[in-house]
Amino acid sequence: MSGASERPWRERYLVFGAPSLGAGERAEVLACIDSGWLGAGPRVAELERRLAAYLDAPAVVAVNSCTAALHLSLKVLDLPPGSEILTTAMTFCATANAIVHAGHEPVFVDCDRGTGNLDLDDVRRKLTPRTRAILPVHFAGRPCDMDGLLAVAGQHGLFVVEDAAHALEATTTRLGQPGRHCGTLGDLGCFSFYVTKSLTTVEGGLIVARDPTLARRLKSLALHGMSADAWQRFSDEGYVHYEVEEPGFKYNLTDLAASIGLHQLASLEERWRRRQVIWRFYEAELADLPLRLPPPPAPGTRHALHLYTCQVDDTRTRLTRDEILRRLHALRIGAGVHYRPVHQHAWYRRTFGARTGTLPNAEWIGARTFSLPLSAGMTDTDASDVVRALRQIFDDPT
Numbered sequence: 001m002s003g004a005s006e007r008p009w010r011e012r013y014l015v016f017g018a019p020s021l022g023a024g025e026r027a028e029v030l031a032c033i034d035s036g037w038l039g040a041g042p043r044v045a046e047l048e049r050r051l052a053a054y055l056d057a058p059a060v061v062a063v064n065s066c067t068a069a070l071h072l073s074l075k076v077l078d079l080p081p082g083s084e085i086l087t088t089a090m091t092f093c094a095t096a097n098a099i100v101h102a103g104h105e106p107v108f109v110d111c112d113r114g115t116g117n118l119d120l121d122d123v124r125r126k127l128t129p130r131t132r133a134i135l136p137v138h139f140a141g142r143p144c145d146m147d148g149l150l151a152v153a154g155q156h157g158l159f160v161v162e163d164a165a166h167a168l169e170a171t172t173t174r175l176g177q178p179g180r181h182c183g184t185l186g187d188l189g190c191f192s193f194y195v196t197k198s199l200t201t202v203e204g205g206l207i208v209a210r211d212p213t214l215a216r217r218l219k220s221l222a223l224h225g226m227s228a229d230a231w232q233r234f235s236d237e238g239y240v241h242y243e244v245e246e247p248g249f250k251y252n253l254t255d256l257a258a259s260i261g262l263h264q265l266a267s268l269e270e271r272w273r274r275r276q277v278i279w280r281f282y283e284a285e286l287a288d289l290p291l292r293l294p295p296p297p298a299p300g301t302r303h304a305l306h307l308y309t310c311q312v313d314d315t316r317t318r319l320t321r322d323e324i325l326r327r328l329h330a331l332r333i334g335a336g337v338h339y340r341p342v343h344q345h346a347w348y349r350r351t352f353g354a355r356t357g358t359l360p361n362a363e364w365i366g367a368r369t370f371s372l373p374l375s376a377g378m379t380d381t382d383a384s385d386v387v388r389a390l391r392q393i394f395d396d397p398t
């Protein structure tokens with residue numbers, strides 16, 4: 001990868017968050033179709049086994065999205081209706097929407113300007129007698145301070161549900177022990193296998209539960225609250241009657257989706273290493289531009305390298321974030337925004353009356369941030385085109 005060159009400008013649009021699927025995934029999908037079993041069955045069970053091993057997780061339940069994972073996690077805790085759940089505004093709306101759908105109130109906590117992760121001091125400030133849980137997000141793939149968070153939760157008797165949608169490959173240190181996977185340290189952890197995530201099943205998700213009893217109930221809740229799943233009912237053991245234990249949801253993953261995930265899991269670390277090469281290239285090549293780049297990972301942690309977020313340094317350029325997005329697009333580079341804070345979205349503003357100025361760091365990031373393409377399928381030329389485009393934009397800021 002090199003910086004400037006005399007190449008003509010790129011023809012092909014560089015799609016932000018493009019998944020890397022190949023012959024392996026195609027073969028797995030065809031094998032699944034040929035097996036005649038497409039719904040929840042042996043491939044889902046196999047993906048659960050392998051993900052539990054990868055994460056070193058006590059119990060896991062595959063579902064059809066991280067949104068479903070978050071919703072079920074909050075349901076299974078049986079909190080009093082209207083409980084306050086502390087969460088970050090620097091997240092995708094699904095995090096907060098799941099709290100609302102579970103019948104609770106999201107209470108937004110501010111984040112750190114550098115890392116985008118929950119600010120523990122603000123967590124403490126926002127505790128009330130109605131607070132029942134904390135829902136942190138490992139933003140961009142960077143582990144939250146789980147020792148600090150679990151200490152606050154322990155002191156106040158709160159559950160912790162981790163939104164680890166960005167953090168499948170991320171690990172952190174827990175009580176001096178390194179290598180612990182994000183999403184396995186709280187009471188429950190939720191992962192996403194949406195197309196833009198580092199492992200995709202097109203749509204899909206996973207819940208990690210520390211307590212295997214909770215995992216059994218989650219499994220049932222993900223399939224109508226039935227006592228036995230369809231695989232058990234229709235397998236060659238013969239028909240087995242089921243009981244509806246409680247009204248559940250239709251949140252199960254399918255074998256067809258799991259077949260893609262099985263192949264994706266086998267090459268997960270390879271894709272992480274490719275993203276690391278691109279990440280380091282950006283770090284070196286963008287250092288002198290009027291941008292704040294992601295800070296290095298904290299010692300003893302592993303960043304999942306899901307999002308490469310830059311913040312426009314408005315003390316050094318007159319270009320706004322939206323103008324940069326527009327010009328990247330004109331140069332056929334797709335970029336993302338992670339995130340405009342949730343409390344500033346229309347329904348949340350209307351419902352909770354959240355005024356601008358209430359979460360200064362989240363709002364500061366929300367006004368300045370944009371994310372560069374960081375997909376394992378990107379070529380060296382793609383990555384240098386991103387750098388070239390940004391250099392061109394800042395060289396001609398008019």
Ligand SMILES: *Cc1c(COP(=O)(O)O)cnc(C)c1O
Nearest residue numbers: 065066067092094165192193194
């Ligand atoms: C993608 C994402 C979700 C939702 O995941 P789905 O699988 O699309 O439901 C939730 N939280 C965060 C932080 C995400 O990035």
